[in-house]
Amino acid sequence: MFRTWRQRVTFSDIMVWIIGLAIGVVVVWGTISTIQSGKYSAESWFDLIVKGLALGGVYALIAMGYTLVYGILRMINFAHSEVFMSGPVTAVFLANALAASGFLNKQPLLSILAIALLSMLVSMTVAILVERIAYRPLRNAPRLVPLITAIGASFFLQYTFRGFYGSGFQAYPTIDALAGSWKIGTVQLYKTQAVVIMAAIVLMFLLYAIVMWSKLGKAMRAVSEDREAAALMGIDADKIIVFTFALGGAAAGIGGILYILLFPIAHFYMGFIPGLKAFTAAVLGGIGNVPGAFLGSMVLGLIESLGPNLFLDGLGIPNASQLKDALAFIILVFILIFRPSGILGERTAQTKA
Amino acid sequence: MPMLEVNNIHTYYGNIHALKGVSLKVEQGEIVSLIGGNGAGKTTTLRTISGALKPREGNIIFEGEDLGKRKPHQIVHKGIAMVPEGRRIFARMTVMENLEMGAYIRKDKKKIAEDLEWVFELLPRLKERRKQVGGTLSGGEQQMLATARALMTRPRLLLMDEPSMGLAPVLVEAIFDTIVRINKEGTTLLLVEQNALMALSVANRGYVLETGDIVMHDTGEALKKNEKVQKAYLGVE
Amino acid sequence: MSKRLFVVLSLFVAAAMLLASCGGATSTYTCTDAIGCVTIAPGDPIHIVYALVVAGPNESLGIDSRNGIEIAISDTGGTILDHPVQFDGEDTGCSAEGGQAAGTKLAADPTIVAVIGTNCSSEARVAMPLFSAAGFVVVSPSNTAPDLTEAGNPNNYPGYLRTAHNDKVQGAVAAEFVYNELGLRKAATIHDGSLYAEKLQEVFATHFVELGGTITAQEAVDPAQTDMSSVLTSIAAGGPEIIYFPIFMPAGGFLIRQARNTPGLEAVKLMGADGLFSSDVMEGGGAEIEGFLVSSPLTQGAEYDAFVAKYQEMFGSAPISIFHAHAYDAYMMIKAAIEKVAIVQSDGTVIIPRQALRDAVYATANFDGLTGNLTCTPTGDCADPYIAVYEYHAGQYPPEVIWKP
């Protein structure tokens, strides 16, 4: 047994384990010393967890777009961050108009639904247009070519919306119904966060249901497995691909409104960072996998929110939150070292050979 | 009027001239076998009929209608289904989901349920496994599933590409039994086979394809007795 | 191909010689300026350019400044000394390499009289050697790094001036205000990784400690960051009485909103700098804006209100960032200096001696601008050191002045 073990392990494996172990040790050590120092109260931790989950919920909705498109076309839709952006930067005008007329605070639920609907429609339209113009003509091109058109489309969209609405910041109005918090024992639960988490969970379940149980969802999975075989069943792959983009776009558009509830400022450049994060989350969970996107997003949200204070603070690193993203990526590497296809990803490497 | 008429089609892969004027006919209710060596263009012929490839010349007429520029999924709507080479079932979907995909183009729920029963009766193994994920089925079961899936589209013409490939000899017989039964229940079949002996045994008529061209055409029995065919495809020396 | 090219070229040359021989007016003025003159023929425009970040993630800074200049041009009828003003320029990207590229391009154009820029101090450091060598006079509306105007510092180039406030001035004023006026003793700071914010909070912290206060934390965020919970929680652990974050929108808006929702920070005072003196802060901060303090030069009154109205009219939105007024003043200063030194000939030809122009700008004193009373130091700091502190109230813009020196 020992012999086989030694045969299997190479120098590089050992190095990788050392790196993994080092990350693990640093994280654990940091965590222990942070908790020992007692700098943060339990309320603070609870607050950070809730905020992390809310953020994760938003990421999850954006990540859906990446994961669905990846599943079906095996390509990273880099323009998705702009699909996400286009909804909220457009819907802000509706929101402000509603606020000005006083309708927003009279009928908050109805208003939010209207705003979300508009945001969803815009994002969906943009997603479909991008597919039609930048990706469809390149269906048979080498794998990386659509990646470049995606980047081009991303630039184009950013500056198109910048041109439309100007380069300033557009703030969303405050919704009174969502202001404030509930007190549970000693901890505060802010209404916005609670609403976002709930909405994200419900929406993710809805999306999951569409993908798993609806006829179109099943067709989508069929196309993603084998486009030609699906065509032999009478499934129009082009239509299904458009549907996929539309679904991903819609999720991103609604995600945009949830995002705006948390961070109520819209800007033409607002898509880049959440887009990147959501993409990371999708990979973390195992790209192409819907529950994976959800799980990955939640993990990422928690790491971002808790990470700097929990892992780094105790190590005496100043301005830990400046390294928030670095930490998130390091933990991504750490997870991928041990699960090379993401948390819920299929172990593709094994079935090949 | 024949059910399917393929007239002088030329198909290319890029610059490679794969089919050089293939013509064939399938009559209602027949089993027609297409045999030939590897690279002769058998699969290409089927892919051209099913719309996955476009012929540069020639036309394909099904029930009097030119399939011309139709896309594969539109051709399915016309009543042609195909069991592709290598089965290509949806490996991550369950048997039931695979069959549902077969019925994708159909709306009538009652009719679909009836057909499901019919398919299960035809291939009882699938009924036992209907909750199982396609990828975990054995090779023979996958072939059954692929056939059943194609039948769920309720085709009038079924194209089968190498149904016996990679199967144990014992299963090959079973598959051909099924083929004959499907035919008896009213589906016309166009069969591409490597296993020429079996293919010609069940076929009403057969075509021999060589380097993209039809070189021989006769009834199944006659071809089986043909000396050239025996030598080249049946391995009789 | 090459043959065709040859034919084209030879035809050009022939035609050109023909034309060149009939042109050629002679000038009656000989330039004696140490670094040369710009001659503007009758009817030709005076060329003033911007070197600002007008594309990319930081573009609102530059576009806003550029809008300020365009208002200044339009306010003065689009002319200087009866010559039209040609106003164009380059994007600098708020990065060193962008500054170098833009600087090189502009430096190659001898018709340029003056440059308004740059936005970011990193750009200035690489672009200034080029501008300076080309003989331009440069006035920056938003560079705040102290080294740029520090005597003897290699980054201080001749011809460089600014209407923006040196971090040293503003940071110190803010610290004094917090310590003396508010009477607070424990402060935390946040910067956003920009040169401006980092330096400003550093000056603030140093000064605050000198005065006898304590700095509980010096934190940082990413300007594109939206979720501030981890940084705020970390700051809350130190129990500060005030958080000073001299950063920009939108990160500033998020900090304002989220600070109140962080356990332990419900009652803390918040303070920003002129980077957060703009109307979007009102919207960005939402209901939490109440009581938010900023330090900023005194830009109030009818003049500024008229300016904002004009901005709205010309560009379809309220000012999108903060240095528009500084940029406006920069143009006005340059215009005044050109008018002072230019030699106008009888036929309308204008000759601008470059060194004299520089000297004239450096000599600006008691210039009445939107950002106060501008007087330039010999190293180029022109901003009015008169910095006030404002307090935001919900639904009221501009904010209320609560303290003047």
Place this chain on the structure above:
Amino acid sequence: MENVLVSKKVTKRFGGLEALGKVDIELKKGAIQSIIGPNGAGKTTFFNCVTGFYTPEEGEILLNGRNITGLSPDRVAHLGVSRTYQNIRLFKNMTAVENILIGMHPHLKSWLFGAIFRDKRTMNEEAEALAEAKRLLEFVALKGRGDMLAKNLPYGEQRRLEIARAMANKPHLLLLDEPTAGMNPSETQEMVHFIRRLRDVLGITILIIEHQMRVVMSISEKISVLDFGQKIAEGTPAEIQRNEHVIEAYLGRGAASGLGEAKAKG
């Protein structure tokens, strides 16, 4: 004679599924041996275990007496094991010669330094390798096809090129996964001769997975039959054809009797 390959109770599981259960196979030096069995019986899994792609959960694999269980595939290749694939897996966008040169990888040494500076040793090595590659091409009757992209070769030639690539490693043990798949009877016959020649001329030990019973029966000295990951029979072709288990699980009555006829005729 010594055994080139010995597998002792090799077991491989995927999740709950047992793909191989305690499989014992021995391969004598210079033998041509076959594994048959229905699709999904674990034949290719066994190949993957031998070549190091899978690490068996239990059991040992010995190559020339050395335990190679769990060794990474590249190291197994260095020990002289080559294989071909059921569905041809050439480097499609590389030329035939380049494919063979890759097969020679374990025998070449030049690396970065040689690549950049092209010292004498590297140049010699490359020249020799090229000559050797051309010899191999000739051996598999692909002379003059060296500069064609692999994907542009006709099917039969691709099969032969794949074998040539496997041989470039100068293997002790060659694993062929359905070498006659998709060939017509006359092509198949050629392939059978060719495989024999490999063994007879070069002395390579060969293990084949094959579906065409005619080929299996005529070429193998010993046959192992796998079904559901279990070895259900082993023996000479004649023994296998008579084995009731095998007939029931795999061959079927018709095929078994058909083979008998063919044998009788041939």
Place this chain on the structure above:
Amino acid sequence: MQNKYTDWKQALRSGLLGGAIIVLLSLIGIVTAFNKTFIITKVLTFGELLLLGPIIVFSFVAIRKAATKSPGFLLLTGAIAGLASGLVLIALVGVGQLINLRAMFVNASDDLYAIYSYNQTLFFGMILRLAVSGLTGLMTAGFFRLPARIKQALGQALLYIIMMGLMSKLIGTVIASWGFVSLLFEWMFARSGLSIVGAVVIFLLVGGLTYWRYGRPKARLVRDPKKQQLVRWGTLGGLGILILLLPSILGMWFSEILDNVGLFILMGLGLNIVVGFAGLLDLGYVAFYAIGAYTIGVLTSPELGFFNMTFWQAFPFAILVAVAAGILLGLPILKMRGDYLAIVTLGFGEIIRLLALSDWLKPWLGGTQGIQRIAKPVIGIGNFSIQLESQQQLYYLILAGIVIVAFIAIRLRDSRLGRTWMALREDEDVAVAMGINHVATKLTAFAMGAIFSGIGGTIFAAKLGSIYPSSFMFLVSINILSLIIVGGMGSIPGVFVGALALMGLPEVLREFAEYRYLFYGAALVAMMLAKPEGLWPEARHKLELHEAEAPPPQESEPAATSA
């Protein structure tokens, strides 16, 4: 009749689409922004061209698609398309009069409407606009009817005028640096755009030449192969000399562009090894660039004061550090496949930037304030040494770097190592089964890439003299990746072409100020749609793509399980 009806609809649809695109461009703000940018001074502005261009394109499309080919009908088609576009514009103005579009679209200003209506009263102006639109469509149709020879001559001439007009400022900058020679050309250009005389001259010259050359076979100068060889060497030599003289010919500003292009060629060659040869999608290539730059910065800057080395003393360390980082990063990630590798490398790039930015490492790396006063390279010995400072001098350093790196890249491609990379790219499992140690092989590719990128970083640091974390954004990685794909994956000349196109383009597009990324994005999409295989693809890849569809997979295994 049926045909005519559909053609009608087609014309209307094309026209409306064209109009929609004009409205889009207007709302983005380009039309207003370039209303004062002349192509031909006082005659045609770029803004107006944007209003007419889509009409020309779409009426052209309508005419091309029309099934009926009678001349009269085609003219009508063009006019209809043009009028339809014009109507869309009128509709926009109409809506703009009714409601305040500007509350949402900042560019829907009165200025825009004034441009639409040629500064006339709204009513008269809109009629004028409609007429001009219709006329443009009609003229496009008329143009279509012209004999091919005239069509080509006219088309070429107009194209040249537009290009030269758009680029007039740039060309002006170059010409201005030529001293007295510049006088020969100055008359062609006005303050903005071409002068009228210039435009006429270009029109006559280009049009005339095209007309004259039309249909004539291309004259071969030399037929004798030996002489051809000579000519080829002569051309190469001439090209070499030209390359050496470029900075002096083009002046400082173009040298700056060339330097930037050169730096990206350097790095592109490196990334080409990683992505093009070895097939590893690396999205964090900027990390090594940053590492190279920061190593030089830390080692040479007197401001930090640790080492105060000279550039050349620090240079080997920079490369060592880059390689070490390449290996350190490579080890944990090279076992990951495809897109997992992509995201982790992306993360690595960000980690490096964030560390450089962090206050934690500020004492060593300068944090936000960056590192200043980085040493410039000095070449020569003793009294005969010069410090490479200006962009024109640094050009030669970069050029030397490119020559060495390109040489190495070519050698690597044609070696056993290059072959091995290619095999890994094609089919990793099989390659490993052939005895290739994939980790070591990929690591070598990664390390080579890191070296080249590191070299790029050192030159970058020296060129700027000061570095800030903001120079090492994710966008840099994306740019380098884009350039090798635009150039043609795996192709070494492709890197040069790609770098020129992608790095040169945004610099040239500076003319468009804040809209340059918009044009850049559109150009990127257009380029890839037009040439998916890249501008200068590797011979092999060219083969691949031209055989549009691959032959059917010969596998018997279901494709899905192996994906």
